[in-house]
Every structure is written in structure tokens, then in C-alpha cells.
Amino acid sequence: MPNRAAIKIIQNRHFLTTTPEKSVRAVAAHMRDNNDSVVLVVTPEEGKLLGICTERDLAFKVLAAGLDPASTPVEAAMTANPQTISPEKPFGHALHIMHEGGFRHLPVVLPDGRPIGVLSSRDALGLEALHFFKELDQKEVLTEIL
Template identity: 90%
Template structure:
């Protein structure tokens, strides 16, 4: 399993935030303009994580439900109190949380509740996947030897 810390995956990576009062339309435009599929919703007073809103949320909870994107705030459709991970936890742990929870994005949050980034299931397609498959190969070789 990939053992690299979550912080190593997200360091120097841009992520989007918004406040819960912003309209769905403004948030969707912000996501489009930054080519991002997820935005973290934070409290305006202290920046602590309140929720997460993804392209999937916009599709299913807004479009499919027929909500007005101009008058509906993102706080009404976000996933409140999402699962999070500490920056020092291994990426493999994050993948397990995402798999078990059935979601594709996991906020990385400091102990004080402020987010510092977002992990994506897509991150597993990079270098971590190569390491994972190398470990599997090594275990297979050891199994054959023993």
C-alpha cells in the first residue's frame, strides 16, 4: 500500500475554497475557471472546513433536482462535515477511506479544522500506483521463493 504521507501528495497544489453563502452559479463558474472538480466550503470567520461540493453534487443535487443555481447557496447542496484526513496519514489510508465511503475526494485538514488541500482518487493513478504494483510484484516473488 502506498505509504507516502498525504501532505507529500498535495504540497504545492492549488485547491479551491468558498463560503457557504456563495451561489451555486458563482461556485460552478469558479470551478470551471480554475479547471477543478471540487471546492471546499469553509467558514468565513475562521476558515474551518464546513463541507465539500463536487461536480457530481452540482449535477445530481442542483441540475437533476431543478434547483435555481442563482438563488441557491452552495451550503444547501454541499456535503456537510465530510470525512477528512490528517496531513501525516499515509496516502494508502486515504484511498481506503475513499473506497469505503464511496467518494472520490478527501480533504486534508489540520488539527484545528482548516483545510490545506484535497486528495483525489485520481492521485492513485500516478506514482503511487507504480509503487503499489512494485510492492505487489515483490510480494509475489517472495511468495514463489518461499
């Protein structure tokens, strides 16, 4: 499972983007409305990745710092120039990058800098669950045979 390409994990999955001048309040509402905990910050013209902003960033860098969410641009809360992974790289490589960097989200980016999705450490749980259910099915088959 960790050998699956990143593109296979994120295909057909939506992800959120915003531009750096949007207010933290608008971005937080966008995240809430889409039930997502991360947004990629991109250039307005080309859509190239500038940064990543998570709900944790919003809480710690804006709310805990006493900044006004309505007037603070998301650029002030994002992590600029985040580590990324290319679509063909294995998911196991992404997990290693996230573990080493101490973060939970990793943008998947094309060679031209445009993001096509976001991997999450939670994706590993989905793979483990899939493996668990396959194993459970095999045990049931064996039980029936015996």
C-alpha cells in the same frame, strides 16, 4: 508509494475554497475557471471546513432537482461534515477511507479544522504511473545489459 504522507501528495497543489452563502452558479464558474471538480466550503471567519462540493453534487442536487443555480447557496448542494484525513496519515489510509465511503475526494485538514488540500482517487493513478515508468526504465537497463 501508498505509505507516503498525505501532505507529500498535496504539497504545492492549489485547491479551491468558498463560503456557504455563495451561489451554486458562482461556485460552478469558479470551478470552471480553475479547471477543478471540487471545492471545499469553509467558514468565512476562521476558514474551517464545513463541507465539500463536487461537480457531481452540483449536477445531481441542484440541476437534476430543478433548483435555480443563481439563487441556491452552495451550502444546499455540499456534503456537510465530510470525512477528512490529517496531513501525516499515509496515502494508503486515504484510499481506504475513500473506497469504504464510496467517494473520490478527501479533504486534508489540520487539527484546528482548517483544510490544506484535497486528495483525489486519481492521485493513485499518478503514483501507479510513476511506479510503472520506473519499472519500465529498469527493464530498459536490463535489456541493454543482456
